[in-house]
Amino acid sequence: MSGELFELTAAQAAAAVRAGELDPGELFDAYRARAAADALNAYLWVADGPGTGPPASEPAASSAPLGGVPLAVKDLFCTEGVPSQAGSRILEGYRPPYTATVVRKLAEAGAPLLGKTNQDEFAMGSSNENSGFGPVRNPWDQTRVPGGSSGGSAAAVAAGSAPWALGTDTGGSIRQPAAMCGIVGLKPTYGACSRFGMIAFASSLDQAGPLTRDVTDAALLLRHMVGHDPCDSTSLQFPEEIRLPSREDLRGVRLGVPEELIGAEGGVEPGVRKSFDQTLALAEQLGASVEPCRLPHAPHALSAYYLIAPAEASANLARFDGVRYGLRVDGDGDLISMYSRTRSAGFGAEVKRRIMLGTYALSSGYYDAYYGSAQRVRTKIADDFRAVFETIDFVVAPTSPWTAFELGAKADDPLAMYLNDFCTVPMSLAGIPAVSIPSGLADGLPVGFQLAGPAFSENRLLDTAFALERAIGFDASPARAASEVSR
């Protein structure tokens, strides 16, 4: 079944393994070969075999819930003995002495580590061009970016070199690359999954989540990720088991379209808007009601985000100082110059920019005007969502205002790059779950449709996304697109 093997979703492959119809070793080797031959720069490291990875991954996976289906993991997840560099030269060759909790849990559930995927340095970016190890290319069009920061994970899943993948989302870093690569990406409720072993960017926002071919795969992966971890005091017990989605209609479901996120300032492209409107029409056909709603403070979410996240990053990245791990560059014989030389040589331009922005926002005389105000805006945004969810079930919006753009197109304009996150940061600041599903193509490039719900509504959210996914029937793929072009 070697050729058809790649046609299976991860959940189908896991079921085939458990039924004895598919050999997990053969499955791993097939994906390993594809990952090793990857031409998109999506991988920074590829496993030799199912046991090369960190913990007790079970090669004999025939009875494990995840069936030995291999998992690609974003570089910033610590994996014991395996390079974990967060896409940064300051951590080049770093092999952590322990494994991130979510990676360990998934390995124990039968998803062995396939490889580590490229990303924007320390997850700071929306295009993957900020990786210290070169940009990732979009499998739909290799002259374009895959989105970011989890661009390697998204490109690997979209190109079929990984059955599924793990990413992290701070302001959109799972949802946006999923949208630009035509796959499913879920940012869970803040606190649903342990952050232990994730190399931190902005600790009050960072969340791990799945990037998958379909909604069912995302649910299956999430089921084995959630839960309280004594090593992360902000992690919570998920109130219910994550179910596999099964809903076929949307009768009684109320969808809210916030005018603040679909119009002017984010500059939603016409093709993205068209696909969004078509999806709303499908939702209505399935029985959902679609109504406008207001998130009055959403237009200020980007400003609050670009104060809070850099402020937290400037503190989190203080640990990269040439003392305990990673790069060291000697200074003039004293400690301070060693710190400064090391950090200046090891960090890329965007990371320096955000450290500077965060340090400035936290510095004496500016703290309350910037950081304090941003935290108050955050309260207002969370309140906006709370008010909306009193009368509607889910907020829907485009995931990204644009489809995948050309490599280099926005690289010289940090503010234009930040505007990419316009539709995704409000949910991050509110800590609520949001999923992006492919809704179609615009000029041959994938468009993402985003749904967000109240905290811990993942089961209902995924059920709704599942029903929409069926109705949309998105079956395009980079390979199919390429063969149509060549015909």
Added chain:
Amino acid sequence: MLTRAEVDHVARLARLELSDEEAERMAVELSNVLDHIDRIRELDLEGVEPTSHVVDVVNALRADEPWPSLRREVALAQAPEPVDGGFGVPSPGASE
């Protein structure tokens, strides 16, 4: 507009050594971003409680029981300059 002196001051706080070219570019780029961010000053935020964390957890305490941590040689294995079972650093000297 951020001045060059402000950029140099913040860089010192952040332990970054910027070249002249980097510092000049940083002043322009950060000013553009801050101009956008400044719009939040239009909002009336009087009396609004700040949110530092969205999770409704207060004082997450665990039992004060010893548990195994990394062995010393494992913790030191990636250090650029392990010295006598510790992390070696240059002399703090007369800083700044």
